[in-house]
Amino acid sequence: NGNLPTWNPYNFAGTPLLANFQSAVFYPLNILFFILPFQISWSLLILLQPLLAGIFLYLYLDNLKLRKEASLLGAIVFSFSGFSVAWMQWGTIVHTALWLPLILLSIDKILSQKNDFKFQISNFKFFAWPLIFIFALTSSFLAGHLQTFFYVAVLVSAYFLARFIQHRKNFKILGLFAICYLLFAILTSFQWFPTLKFIFVSARNLDLVG
Helix, strand or coil, X not given: CCCCCCEECCCCCCEECCCCHHHXXXXXXXXXXXXXXXXXXXXXHHHHHHHHXXXXXXXXXXXXXXXXXXXXXHHHHHHCCHHHHHHHHHCCHHHHHCCHHHHHXXXXXXXXXXXXXXXXCCCHHHHHHHHHHHHHHHXXXXXXXXXXHHHHHHHHHHHHHHHHHHHCCCCHHHHHHHHHHHHHHHHCHHHHHHHHHHHHCCCHHHHHHC
């Protein structure tokens, strides 16, 4: 009806919807629900999980100069692993995890660029991979499962540190990633702010004490 889905009036006497992280109100792929009937949108959302996971991991492995057969095998294994199949019907957990290979690929692409920022700054390609990094990280966060995103964020941070040392990059690249993370925090603030507020007023802590 043109209103933000802040409240779900159909559960009990009503409950927060937007602030509930697992609602994934702002997840980009949920745009399907605006243009297609629910049954078709939900089916596509579920089917996109192994498809996108496979594509992203194939691109990542291919960038590592693995053989095509090895990249394809890795993509299939990742797409239909026990984790992916077990959680596929939730529509949030695997969507959070599937962006990980694209994030790692973005890190490698950014670090492989020249250190001469003055030369690159006028080149659109210089911004392409940082934008992809921000989009993939934001999509993973908004997909709707905070615990899985925590694992993704930890792995991404460790991977970046290892690659940074390996490539022996100067500290200018740290500034670029700091800007990327700042933009990520700003772009996702409309989700984590109400979510944190919701957590702070939750009665779960009192439940555990009792």
